[in-house]
Amino acid sequence: MLAKSDIESALNAAQARQVALIESLDDARLAVPYHPGINPPLWEGGHAAFFYEVFLLRPWKKIAPMMPGLDQVWDSFDIDHEDRWVPGVVPSRAATLDYMRRVHESVLGCLAERELTPQDAYLYRYAIFHQLMHVESMIWARQTLGYPPPPFARVPAPTPPAGEPDPAEDATVPAGRYLIGMPARSPDFAGADFAFDNEKPGFEIDLPGFKIARTPVSNRQFLDFVEDGGYRTDAWWSWGGRKWLRARAAADHDPTRPAAPGPPDCPIYWRRQDGKWLARHFDRWIPLPPDRPVMHVNYWEAEAWCNWAGRRLPTEFEWEAAALGRAAGADRGVFPWGATMKPEYADMDTGALGQCPVTAFAQGDSPFGCRQMIGTAWEWTSSQFLPYDGFAVDMYPYMSTLQFGYHKVAKGGSCATASSLIRGTYRQAYLPQRRDVFVGFRTCAREG
Numbered sequence: 060m061l062a063k064s065d066i067e068s069a070l071n072a073a074q075a076r077q078v079a080l081i082e083s084l085d086d087a088r089l090a091v092p093y094h095p096g097i098n099p100p101l102w103e104g105g106h107a108a109f110f111y112e113v114f115l116l117r118p119w120k121k122i123a124p125m126m127p128g129l130d131q132v133w134d135s136f137d138i139d140h141e142d143r144w145v146p147g148v149v150p151s152r153a154a155t156l157d158y159m160r161r162v163h164e165s166v167l168g169c170l171a172e173r174e175l176t177p178q179d180a181y182l183y184r185y186a187i188f189h190q191l192m193h194v195e196s197m198i199w200a201r202q203t204l205g206y207p208p209p210p211f212a213r214v215p216a217p218t219p220p221a222g223e224p225d226p227a228e229d230a231t232v233p234a235g236r237y238l239i240g241m242p243a244r245s246p247d248f249a250g251a252d253f254a255f256d257n258e259k260p261g262f263e264i265d266l267p268g269f270k271i272a273r274t275p276v277s278n279r280q281f282l283d284f285v286e287d288g289g290y291r292t293d294a295w296w297s298w299g300g301r302k303w304l305r306a307r308a309a310a311d312h313d314p315t316r317p318a319a320p321g322p323p324d325c326p327i328y329w330r331r332q333d334g335k336w337l338a339r340h341f342d343r344w345i346p347l348p349p350d351r352p353v354m355h356v357n358y359w360e361a362e363a364w365c366n367w368a369g370r371r372l373p374t375e376f377e378w379e380a381a382a383l384g385r386a387a388g389a390d391r392g393v394f395p396w397g398a399t400m401k402p403e404y405a406d407m408d409t410g411a412l413g414q415c416p417v418t419a420f421a422q423g424d425s426p427f428g429c430r431q432m433i434g435t436a437w438e439w440t441s442s443q444f445l446p447y448d449g450f451a452v453d454m455y456p457y458m459s460t461l462q463f464g465y466h467k468v469a470k471g472g473s474c475a476t477a478s479s480l481i482r483g484t485y486r487q488a489y490l491p492q493r494r495d496v497f498v499g500f501r502t503c504a505r506e507g
């Protein structure tokens with residue numbers, strides 16, 4: 060279990076990042092236009108504070124609402140997504156920041172005054188991680204809207220040296236029995252075995268041997284598909300992909316420029332200008348970096364690339380086995396490199412923001428030699444987001460249940476994910492049409 064000092068540091072760090080994301084926007088940028096993939100920044104901040112209030116402060120201190128009359132505004136299940144933009148619904152910048160401050164100070168007070176039980180430590184971590192999820196969504200909102208990178212981003216991004224492996228090279232994962240997920244009733248549930256309900260209960264699975272790419276798919280690799288007319292060739296697209304191309308993609312465009320007529324012909328933040336390919340990275344158009352991971356592609360785009368390349372997406376169990384190498388009876392931890400998080404081994408915490416080559420971060424290789432399986436970009440799998448056998452709802456009843464059945468599983472975290480939050484067992488649920496988030500993919504060889 061974490062010490063009080065560790066929890067205090069985590070509380071302060073999460074709060075500082077979310078406040079900075081709000082305070083760094085002037086009034087014009089704070090009033091973001093409606094987009095289905097983002098939220099107004101003030102609502103994000105108030106909602107995260109409300110989570111602390113509802114799950115920690117009200118049960119522990121027996122207090123009335125700290126912002127009377129606003130529960131139905133801050134509760135994401137009481138206010139429809141589009142209603143968060145209605146003028147006058149979300150309080151002002153000053154009022155919201157004051158609410159966030161008061162809640163934060165009250166939580167710190169509880170931490171100082173109350174005995175830290177394992178259950179309390181679990182609740183603190185759960186609420187902190189919830190806030191960090193909203194920090195990530197506020198960061199991808201800046202990419203969506205063409206705003207500058209977060210004020211705490213390291214700009215220019217560090218560029219670890221490139222090197223082996225060849226992006227076209229596969230790693231071999233032998234057939235065997237592998238451990239998946241996290242234990243449901245661990246005595247260290249608030250510490251090393253902290254997990255969300257959808258990761259539990261862990262189990263063992265027999266997997267046949269397979270080959271998986273050692274790196275994520277790069278811009279260079281994806282560009283070959285684009286220039287080969289991949290978006291215009293129905294044969295590469297499934298029924299769902301073709302439906303998205305023709306019925307949904309017209310409304311799913313880069314909001315910083317006019318929607319192009321007809322289906323897309325490249326990833327959302329790419330454009331061809333004067334014979335050269337450019338990519339938008341937050342508020343700048345830059346020459347398309349060929350060796351960086353392709354990002355902001357949805358499940359249908361990843362699936363079509365695989366069909367064109369004669370490859371396939373991994374299942375989530377194959378992905379987890381390749382990332383962690385946890386053979387049954389020989390658990391070596393929940394990170395590719397072992398049991399302890401090493402943030403310097405990956406692109407996380409708004410560090411390089413996806414601007415390093417796919418061959419960087421060699422020290423973070425998995426037991427089978429797969430690179431960047433933590434951080435950089437969430438990676439699509441072919442798996443539908445479903446509960447594990449024996450699933451039980453956790454403290455937050457909507458963490459997973461509303462996503463089961465409709466979403467695809469993405470794994471590994473992104474450049475904007477907090478290193479304290481991510482692990483190889485973590486299961487992200489995204490609708491297959493999502494491409495505004497920091498998501499890419501790696502592939503497996505097809506059998507035969």
